[in-house]
Structure formats: structure tokens, C-alpha cells
Amino acid sequence: MVSPEGLPKYERICKENDIKSLFDQGVGVSVYPYRAVFLFHSNASRPVTVRLLVSVSKKRFHHAISRNRVKRLMREAWRRNKAPLYEICQRDNISVDVALVYTATVIHTYGELLNKTQKAVLEIGKWYEKHSKATR
RNA sequence: CGAUUCAGGCAGACUGUCGCGGGUCGGGAAAGCCGGCGCGAGGAAAGUCGGGACAGCACAGAGCACCAUACUUCUUAACAGGAAGGUGCCCGCAAGGGCAACAGCAAGUGCCACAGAAACAUACCGCCUUGAGCAAGUCGAAGGGUAAGGGUGAAAACGCGAGGUAAGAGCUCACGCAUCGGGUGGCGACAUUCCGGUGAGGUAAACCUUAUGGGCUGCAAGUCCAAGUAUAGAGACAAUGGGGCCUCGGCCUCGAACGGGCUGCUCGUCCGUCGUCUCAGGGUAGGGCGCUUGAGCCUGCGGGCGACCGCAGGCCUAGAGAAAUGACAGUCGCCCCGCAAGGGGAACAGAAUCCCGCUUAUUCGCCUGUAUCGCUAA
RNA sequence: GGCCUAAUAGUUCAAGGGAUAGAACGGAAGUUUCCUAAACUUUAAAUCUAGGUUCGAGUCCUAGUUGGGCUA
Numbered sequence: 399m400v401s402p403e404g405l406p407k408y409e410r411i412c413k414e415n416d417i418k419s420l421f422d423q424g425v426g427v428s429v430y431p432y433r434a435v436f437l438f439h440s441n442a443s444r445p446v447t448v449r450l451l452v453s454v455s456k457k458r459f460h461h462a463i464s465r466n467r468v469k470r471l472m473r474e475a476w477r478r479n480k481a482p483l484y485e486i487c488q489r490d491n492i493s494v495d496v497a498l499v500y501t502a503t504v505i506h507t508y509g510e511l512l513n514k515t516q517k518a519v520l521e522i523g524k525w526y527e528k529h530s531k532a533t534r
Numbered sequence: 535c536g537a538u539u540c541a542g543g544c545a546g547a548c549u550g551u552c553g554c555g556g557g558u559c560g561g562g563a564a565a566g567c568c569g570g571c572g573c574g575a576g577g578a579a580a581g582u583c584g585g586g587a588c589a590g591c592a593c594a595g596a597g598c599a600c601c602a603u604a605c606u607u608c609u610u611a612a613c614a615g616g617a618a619g620g621u622g623c624c625c626g627c628a629a630g631g632g633c634a635a636c637a638g639c640a641a642g643u644g645c646c647a648c649a650g651a652a653a654c655a656u657a658c659c660g661c662c663u664u665g666a667g668c669a670a671g672u673c674g675a676a677g678g679g680u681a682a683g684g685g686u687g688a689a690a691a692c693g694c695g696a697g698g699u700a701a702g703a704g705c706u707c708a709c710g711c712a713u714c715g716g717g718u719g720g721c722g723a724c725a726u727u728c729c730g731g732u733g734a735g736g737u738a739a740a741c742c743u744u745a746u747g748g749g750c751u752g753c754a755a756g757u758c759c760a761a762g763u764a765u766a767g768a769g770a771c772a773a774u775g776g777g778g779c780c781u782c783g784g785c786c787u788c789g790a791a792c793g794g795g796c797u798g799c800u801c802g803u804c805c806g807u808c809g810u811c812u813c814a815g816g817g818u819a820g821g822g823c824g825c826u827u828g829a830g831c832c833u834g835c836g837g838g839c840g841a842c843c844g845c846a847g848g849c850c851u852a853g854a855g856a857a858a859u860g861a862c863a864g865u866c867g868c869c870c871c872g873c874a875a876g877g878g879g880a881a882c883a884g885a886a887u888c889c890c891g892c893u894u895a896u897u898c899g900c901c902u903g904u905a906u907c908g909c910u911a912a
Numbered sequence: 913g914g915c916c917u918a919a920u921a922g923u924u925c926a927a928g929g930g931a932u933a934g935a936a937c938g939g940a941a942g943u944u945u946c947c948u949a950a951a952c953u954u955u956a957a958a959u960c961u962a963g964g965u966u967c968g969a970g971u972c973c974u975a976g977u978u979g980g981g982c983u984a
Binding site: 463473 | 552553554555566580819820855856857859860861862883884
């Protein structure tokens, strides 16, 4: 169950334990202006999900309004671009958690972020294809 | 018309598509389901600087310590806030505005570097006087008087003039200044062309004194739920140094040591001490409540110079929780540049328990009214 | 979110309201050596910012800025 263009609550990571396991066991990939950390996991009892966590450091943006602005743009861009990843998960019946950490020090425009997020999604997809073949 | 002053207000609007968080209504057995309706950041939401509400903990009592406040009268739930006023200083041609750590060094103590004789009662130079002495002078050992002058310093005996004197000195007088007491005016701070006394260095953002107030911690407060088990707690049994009693393993009494409580200390006072069993049940992660109806907002009338208060009617206006309030497109409005086509711009900034204040940030922003100054015309 | 706390040379710390802000390590230059090290001599470098109190602030007061800590 994944909404194609929406981003409801169950597609966001909220639990402390989930975040811990994601950052402990997840794989990190750097796609400017992001650092993406993701973890594929399968759970038969629960439906397939593609979940997101966005993070903007207080060190890079001192004001709350700038952090909120960046996070909103990131969520919007993710919402528009997550479809390919969802298709992969649906096909192999596997879930994925993704954390996007914003590493740039300037606020990029929505258009740029749309582009970069697409790249990041494809990167994650590629990684999965490669490793799923290797394990098989 | 231009430049200001003060007071108050605003912080672009609308439409469409996609998306998010609560609420509510309907469908559905139910869901992280579907559909409709309606709501969804600020004047500072910020800093967390005051003050409350609310919550938990603590609380026999006394004293000390500690912290805060500090012109007056009002106002407020309260405040280091606000209003009106007094005093002093500063800015502006003016309308007006700003600042005050505006109680007390005349209660006590401390400090005042360097310089200077002396930094609180002192004689270095100087002035005046007595004049041992012999070289008999414009000499001067030693003593006394003196704060007018010099010099030092941030600061030196109230200032200035006259009288007075050996020389001087509030020593005396006139004028002025400061301060204390009384009178008068004012609720009061205070004012005063009134009367009398006094003349005392500064520093309390030095210790301190006086007056008033103050338990501590903060929604990550706190509380409930299901799962689950460490052992703080409760109950029962049992249990210690001296003395006494007796039915000989219990009771009474006294004292000491250690630890702890009375949210800083002292007095004073209270409690506990080792083991076993049973009951009960901590922390952590998850979820619910706290969580938004409130010292609330709007309108009208009345009271008050005003802050503000009273009455009547109406309204419900974010409530998240790894944390919603977003993206794109278009139209119109505003500001700037430009003859025009057109181009550019729109600040500071994002709720986190809730209020009242303060402070800081904010576009050569905009609107309304008040007053002042300047120019032009009648 | 709430509550505390600090800021002095490049670094770690000193400094009763009183001259030119001190010490150690580090840096630079020199002496010594064939060269380096060690040793010795010399030297540069700082009070977070803005107001105020005071004759005079690193120190006292107010506001701001930037760090650090505690709290589930």
C-alpha cells in the first residue's frame, strides 16, 4: 500500500527504534546536495512501504524558518519522484526506509531539488538491483 | 506642497491543480479505506529577561544567611510592566522626545593608584609673630599662629565682595549655593519671593543600613494504560551496648555511634540501622490524558486626564508530537526604473502548556488622524 | 522545548577597580654546531560586542553574540 503522489503519516519514519536501526545498519550514498541513508528490509506480516526521513542540520541553517523551508521542499520533491522506487519494492515485495540529510549550505530552488531528488532515487534503485542480483 | 512629531492600524488579494495536520458529518464490520464541509503561524510566534496561571515535591517552630526590588500616587492576577505626576540631566528652530542604578556616605566600616604637606582633618613653600645666637643683616636655631596665595591631583576647608586682623580665617555682614528643622500649598513625591539653625570631600553598578517581598522545581512538570521484571517501599516474623524485671526469652528504661529528614546553615526535633517470607511494583521503549474556553476576542454604552475598570450583546479563532500550515501556474493591486514596450522588487521572520509584559530583529514599506516648521498662492 | 554556565596571546590557565594585562607550551629571529636536536638570548601576539557606573573597568551593572553542560 503506497499512495502514488501523496506522503501520508505511515510513509514517514517516526519511531526512535526505526531511526536507530536505519542509521546503524543502513547504507550511505552521497548525491549532492544530499547524503542518502537507506535500508531494505522485508516483513511478511506488514504491507510493503517506502518510508522517508528528512533532516536539515541546525549547524548549517541557524534559523528555524530556513530549515522548515528546506524540509518542505525536500518532501515535495520526494513526493513527486518516489514512484520508481515504489515499483521495485512492489515487484520484489520488500520495504525500504530512506533518510535524506541535506548537506548544502545554501537553499536550492524547487526546480533544482526536483532534479537532484530524482537522481538520488535512481541511485538507490541501482544499488538495490546490483545487490539483489549478487545475493541471489 | 515639502520636511518632520506623536498616536493607532496593516503586513498583498483571488482562482485552479497536486499535497499535508486536526475537527466534524455520511458510507463501511473495520482500517494507514472512500466522499462532503469547515479550520490551520506572528507582530514580534524570537530572546527566555521579569511576572503569573497550572502541576509535582516539600512544609512543627525560631534565628541567621541568601536573593530581588527602591522618587510619588494610581493601575493590574502579578511584575524590574503600564498611566499620570515630581526632581535632575541631555537632544531638537519647534511640535515634542530620551535617560536616571532618582532611599541612605549627616549610622558604621572599607577604598581613593600615581602625584601631593595632607584624600579627612593635614602646615611643603609661603604669610605673620616670639626671637636663642653673632658675622648685626633684606641674617634667623627653636617655638607659636594661619587654609588668603603657590604647587599636586579626577577630587583640597561653600562661592564672591566688603569689614576685620600681627597675618589670616563664616570670625562678622550683604548677595548667592547646599543641607536640616518649622510654617504654607499639595493625597504624595515635592515646591516655596516665608522663618530659624548648620557649612559636612567622593564612592552604596564597595561592604552595608532602612523598608517591602521571596519554599524548590518546571508540561521532558505530572498522570493513566497493556506487556514485563530488578529490588527502593509496606506488612509479618526476627533483631543491638549498659541497667532493671521476671514465668528465661521477652518486656521496660537509659545512653552512644553511624546514616537520613525538616530543599542553604545553626538551634531544636523526628526517623532508621541486620536477615527471611509475602504483598506491591521502578526505569526503558510504545500509546492515551495534560492540550487549548481563556485574567479570551469583537461591538456598543457608561466611569476615569490616563493606564484601566464596569455593564449589555455577539463570537469560538492552530493544536503538531522525528513535529502539519507546502509546491506549481495564472489574474489583479502596491513600490522602483523607463517616453513606451517592458524589466525589477515586496522586510524581519515559523506556534510546541497557556497568558500578561519587557527586550531585540524588521522594508529609505503602506494607510488614517494629531501637532510643528518651511515654501508658494489667495 | 525547559533550565544552568562560560568567554583573556595560536593552545592551556593567571591577574584585590589603579601604571605598559602575566606564566607555561607553541611560533619567529639569532648564538652554538659540518648539519640537526638540546641549551641560551631576543622578539611578536590577547581581555567576545555595544552601552553605562567610576577620576579610572579584564574586573561592577544592562543588553546582545558565540560556545559548553544538565534534563526523556
